[in-house]
Amino acid sequence: MQRTPPKTGLSQGQSVSEPDIPTAAAEKADAVNITVRNKRQRLADSPNSVEYTEGSGALSAFKLELMDMLTNWKSEQEKLLTSWKDEQAIILSKLVKEVAELKEKCLSLEKCNAEFDNSMSFINEKFESLYSKASLLEKKGIDREVHINRLNKQVQDLNFLSRQATIELRNIPTKDQETPADLISAVSSVGKTIDLEVQQSAFRDVYRIPGKPGLCRPILAEFSSVNKRNEFLSKVRKFNKERSVNDKLNTQLLGIAGEKKPVFIDKHLPPATKKLLYEARQFAKARNCTCWYSNGRILLKKDPADKPVEIKSEKCLTMLALTVPVSDPSRVKP
Structure with a gap:
């Protein structure tokens, strides 16, 4: 069984509103015997009260003092900030200047390094050139020494033949x-x-x-x-x-x-041969060797069974001194 709602004269989805809500509420309260609470009275320090008006000077002074403090604090902070910015600007300027100087020095060092590398390359080329020339001169010197020794030998042979x-x-x-x-x-x-x-x-x-x-x-x-x-x-x-x-x-x-x-x-004998023969005989005396001159040759041997060694220069005696010990030190020429 369905209940049919009463007709209100409103269409579905609409509601009724009271234009004067306070009056309506009062009437309704009277109708239902409801007591309405009165509005709370203003306190003495309320802005509209006489007492508050009299004490508002102290509050205003406090507010002004607080504003002055905040203003001073703000000014000091702005000064500190400005000073800090100035210091930072000076430091930054110095830093930029030092960086520029370092950059300039680095460029100078790079230039010096480049010049040093060029100098070293030049010196290396010159050294290689001089080394090649020195090697060539050394080879020529050795060849000339061999040639001179050969000529000396020929001269000695001619001297021997002539004498x-x-x-x-x-x-x-x-x-x-x-x-x-x-x-x-x-x-x-x-x-x-x-x-x-x-x-x-x-x-x-x-x-x-x-x-x-x-x-x-x-x-x-x-x-x-x-x-x-x-x-x-x-x-x-x-x-x-x-x-x-x-x-x-x-x-x-x-x-x-x-x-x-x-x-x-x-x-x-030629003077050079005579001197060499003298040195060879001194060498032989100090080491109990036999030394003699035969057909333009200076010969020396330690034992009778040994093969004679030809002494061509003082260098031969120096080499023999390493292998033949001294038997009589008193005969060694100082």
Whole structure:
């Protein structure tokens, strides 16, 4: 069973509104006997009250003081902010300036590095060029040294060939206004002493080596043949070997007036060969070796069974000194 709502004269979805709500509420309250509460009275400090009007001066002063404080605080903060901004601006300006200076220095360093690299490249090129030239010069120097040694050897060979038939007589006193005949006579007297007849025709030339006046310069006697020279030297060695030290060939035996002096006769050698032979003999004495000169060669050996070693220069003696120990240190030349 359905209930039909009463007719209100309103269509569906509409509502009735009272235009005067307070009056309607009062009437309704009266109708239902409802007591309406009166509005609360204003307090004494209400803005519209007389007491509040009298005390409003203190509040206004407080507000003004607070506003002044806030204003001062704001001003101080603005000053501090302005000062901080100025300091930051100065610091930033200095920083920018320093960065610019650093950038400029970096550019300068880069430029210097570039110049240094260029200089090093230039120096490296020059060094390579000089090194190549030095290597070439060193090679040329070695070649020249070999060539010079070869030439020296040839000169020594020529000297040896030119002096093959020459002997050297030392310690024979010089006569005043000496002539070649006097020199031939002195050599001939040596031949008589050693029991060897020497004719004037056996000599190609006889002369003294040039030197300072007043010195006893050696006599060079060049024979006409090498065999005659070798025979003469053989007789001299045999004569000295058969006699004591005091009775060996001397000026007294040759009939030369004055102080008795030993007379030395040997092959005539070039100065360089003579010096090298002397060094080799000193070397041999200190190490109990045998040293001799034969056919333009200086030979040395330690034991009779050893193969002779040819001494071509002082360098050979230096190399041998590393392998052959010294037997008699007192004979080593200082």
